[in-house]
Structure formats: structure tokens, C-alpha cells
Amino acid sequence: MSQWHVYILKCSDGTLYCGSTVDVERRVIEHNTDDIKGAKYTKPRRPVKLVYSEVCSDRSTAGQREWSIKQLSRPKKIILIKNGVS
Secondary structure (H helix, E strand, O other), X not given: OXXXXXXXXXXXXXXXXXXXXOOHHHHHHHHHHOOOOOOOOOHHHOOOEEEEEEXXXXXXXXXXXXXXXXXXXXXXXXXXXXXXXX
């Protein structure tokens, strides 16, 4: 069973992008270089930088956590990034 990760990227325009994956390093590379596998949101906002990541036990949990992070206001996301707490 693979460990899933929820991550936040900081885009070149200062916006934040949240996603989930089993391989954070590969995914960040895809966001920065791959026009097909990278997200439409991050493509025009390259380069992106990984600023937060947390481990989840499975895909379902990662999806739920990703959704909950996306519901946070920007200031609360910044607190999460700085302190590791939501």
C-alpha cells in the first residue's frame, strides 16, 4: 500500500496550489516541466515551489484532506505552511 501525500505549491505569481499524489518529487517536476501531466492552473504560473506536504494513509484520506485545505482561506493556508497546523 502506497503512502499518499497532500501538498501545497507556491506559484511564481504568489498564488497557492493544493494537490495530492503518491510521489511528491515527481509531481512537482511535472508541474514545472510537463505540459500534459502538469495542472492547467500551474502551467502559466511556473516555476512552482513545494512549500508544504503531509502524509496520508490512503487515497481517500488524501482526497478529503486536499478538499479541506482548499476550503481554507489564504491566511489560514499560510499558517498551515508556516506552522504545520490548520
